[in-house]
Amino acid sequence: MIDTIFIVLTLLTLKHFFCDFVIQFHYMVLEKGTYGAIGGIHHSAFHGLFTLLILLFFAPQYAIWLAFVDFVVHYHIDWAKMNINRIKNYTPKDDGFWLWLGIDQLAHSLTYLGIVYFIFR
Numbered sequence: 763m764i765d766t767i768f769i770v771l772t773l774l775t776l777k778h779f780f781c782d783f784v785i786q787f788h789y790m791v792l793e794k795g796t797y798g799a800i801g802g803i804h805h806s807a808f809h810g811l812f813t814l815l816i817l818l819f820f821a822p823q824y825a826i827w828l829a830f831v832d833f834v835v836h837y838h839i840d841w842a843k844m845n846i847n848r849i850k851n852y853t854p855k856d857d858g859f860w861l862w863l864g865i866d867q868l869a870h871s872l873t874y875l876g877i878v879y880f881i882f883r
Contacts, residue, residue, distance in 0.1 A: 763882060766820065766882070767878055767882055769820075770816065770817075770820050770878050770881070771874060771875070771878055773816045774813065774816060774874040774877070774878070775871075775874065777809070777812040777813065777816060778809070778870055778871075778874070780812070781805070781808045781809045781812060782870075785808060786805055786808075787801075787804075789801045790802065790804055790805040794806075794837075794840045794841060794844055795841060795844030795845055795847075795848055797841060802837055802840060802841060803837065805836075805837075805840065806833045806834075806836045806837035806840065807833060809832055809833060809836045810829045810830060810832050810833030810836070811829070813828065813829040813832040813833075813877070814826065814829035817829060817877075817881075820881065821881040824880070824881060828877050828880070828881070831873075831877070832873060832877065835873050836870065836873070839866055839869045839870060839873075840866065843862050843863070843865070843866040846862050847859055847862055
């Protein structure tokens with residue numbers, strides 16, 4: 763089972779990189795700090811969709827609702843990070859920007875650990 767857990771965590775990590783850095787379009791970045799804006803919804807929907815595709819293979823009985831959880835959690839983590847950076851007026855030149863980017867990435871990683879824990883507990 764440890765091999766399967768490793769594979770699922772690896773796929774979720776690769777999915778995260780792909781969705782956050784390869785297919786995140788400019789309008790998504792601009793809009794994910796505005797609650798309900800389509801850019802943040804689209805970005806998080808990509809995460810949910812790819813989580814669904816991964817989990818359909820490894821945990822089909824949980825795939826739909828865990829993908830939905832990933833979508834909702836991802837949306838709110840990103841929304842919070844964007845708003846903290848905006849309120850604090852952080853830019854990439856500021857240490858605080860990088861701290862909150864790190865907290866954002868940690869929160870996403872913990873989400874995937876939670877998903878895997880739920881599946882394989």
